[in-house]
Structure formats: C-alpha cells, structure tokens
Amino acid sequence: xxxxDGYLSPAVAGTTLLLTLGVLLIAIRKISxxxxxxxxxxxxxxxxxxxxxxxxxxxxxxxxxxxLHLIGGALVGILVGPWLGVLSMTLxxxxxxxxxxxxxxxxxxxxxLNMGIMGVLTSYVVFRTVYRFTKKVWxxxxxxxxxxxxxxxxxCGIELGASWNSSLPVYVMTSWHAILGLIxxxxxxxxxxxxxxxxxxxxxxx
Amino acid sequence: xxxxxxxxxxxxxxVLSPLFGVFLAEELGYHEPLDLVAEELxxxxxxxxxTPLKEYTVPGLPDWxxxxxxxxxxxxxxxxxxxxxKTMIRR
Numbered sequence: 001x002x003x004x005d006g007y008l009s010p011a012v013a014g015t016t017l018l019l020t021l022g023v024l025l026i027a028i029r030k031i032s033x034x035x036x037x038x039x040x041x042x043x044x045x046x047x048x049x050x051x052x053x054x055x056x057x058x059x060x061x062x063x064x065x066x067x068l069h070l071i072g073g074a075l076v077g078i079l080v081g082p083w084l085g086v087l088s089m090t091l092x093x094x095x096x097x098x099x100x101x102x103x104x105x106x107x108x109x110x111x112x113l114n115m116g117i118m119g120v121l122t123s124y125v126v127f128r129t130v131y132r133f134t135k136k137v138w139x140x141x142x143x144x145x146x147x148x149x150x151x152x153x154x155x156c157g158i159e160l161g162a163s164w165n166s167s168l169p170v171y172v173m174t175s176w177h178a179i180l181g182l183i184x185x186x187x188x189x190x191x192x193x194x195x196x197x198x199x200x201x202x203x204x205x206x
Numbered sequence: 207x208x209x210x211x212x213x214x215x216x217x218x219x220x221v222l223s224p225l226f227g228v229f230l231a232e233e234l235g236y237h238e239p240l241d242l243v244a245e246e247l248x249x250x251x252x253x254x255x256x257t258p259l260k261e262y263t264v265p266g267l268p269d270w271x272x273x274x275x276x277x278x279x280x281x282x283x284x285x286x287x288x289x290x291x292k293t294m295i296r297r
Binding site (some may be wrong): 001002003004005006007035038039042043045046047049050051053054055057058059060061067091092095096098099100101102104105153156157160164166168169172173176177180 | 246250283292296
C-alpha cells in the first residue's frame, strides 16, 4: 500500500503532508508528557518497530494473484499505546521510503497518514471500545487489526480518487483491504493474545 | 535494548524473507491492490530515485542476498533510532 511518486496530485500530496506533520507534533507532545513510563516502553517500541519492518518484507501470496504483508498499525498501537504507535509506524515508513525507496518521497505524508496515523489511532479506539464492552482481548485485537487495514485502504483510495477525480480507487482499495484485513486481524489477535498470556505487564491497557 | 531471542527471531525471518519477497514474487508475479488501481487509471511511477538500495536491492549482489542485507540494515537503523530515543529521554 506504499504509494510511489507520481500517483498523487500535488494538492493531495501537500495536504496529506501537512496533516501528517500536524499529527506527529501532537504525538510528540503527548509522548513527552509521559516521560516516566516512556523509558520502560522504548525496548518494546524498538523491538516492535524492527519486527514490523521485517514482517512487511515478507509478502504472502493470496489466491487470485494478489499479496499481503502485515502492516502492524493496530498491533503496535495496542501494545505501546496510540501515540507511540504512530511514532513507531512513522519510523518504519520513513526508513522504508528514505533508505529503500519503498513509497515515494512526495507521498510520504500520505503513506504515514494512511498506515501510521489512521491505521493506528482508529484501530486503537476500536480495540478499547470492544475490550471495554466484551473484555475479550482476542476479539478486540482481531477487529482492530481488520479495521486498521480497511481504514488505511479507504484513506489511500480517497487520496488516489481525489487526485484523479475517480471513485474507482475508493472501491478497489477498500474492498480488497477489507478482505485482506481479516488476515491482519488474525495476526494482530494472535500476537496480542500470546503476549497477554505470556507477559501481561507488557501491554499498556492491562 | 531487547533480548537475544528477539534478535534471533528477526534474523531467522530476515533470512527467510527473500523466499517470499524475491522468489515467490517473481514466480507468481503477484501484486498489491494498489497495482490494480494503477493499472486501471494508467498511473506511472516516477523514475526519479534517491537511493542505491531501491526496492531492497544492493548493486552488485544477487537479489536474494541484497534483500537480506537491506533487511539487516533497516533493522540496525531502527535499533539505532531506539537508542537515540532512550538517550534523549534520559536527558
């Protein structure tokens, strides 16, 4: 889902970059106000960021000719909190773009907005809401994982659609990612449920 | 920063990654949903590049080995960023 250079209009690329910078400033402020707990979270933040970077290099073939790799937005948001999760995804996406040209320079704002901001913040709200009412970690993390990929696909589709005055990208990106999101949900749910059982103290919300 | 077990797991995944990211991708020719949109709208990716490591390749190395080297480099950069953050927090 990494948008390359040439796919977005200058207006959309500029708007998404400004929005992303604005949210990143808020994220840094929020994180700075939690300095005491932050020190304890940095090892998990680093391990998750590295793990997501590697997991994104492993693309699984899906019948029908498409492929899927973990995005990880819901996973990192649930485990280290939404604002640190946004920074983790920003770090991963920036390394991918700046060092390996995975995603365009002009689209870096859009890519961080889709996968690093929308994919983390909205899925965190989904997780907290489902967990609050059901107390089921597996269900909350599954739905959060599914939602994170679907919303990232939808946002990406809106950006492409707005760039080329077409509704096709919205339908294609949302429908495909709503299907692929089931696998993102399964992986997110498995990892979060495993960590909850193995080291309950590690998860922020417990 | 984090445990030896985590590092070993990452290393095993990195060694296995070319199987999916290089060999299977070439054999099956699979693509992402974004490629379907690009095909329909006839979008062309810009040729401009700013790194010799484009798409996880290393000049002079076979694709599978370049993929692993890039993976290790990416992980090292992220670990370094983690150290920098930890140092900044301590101050």
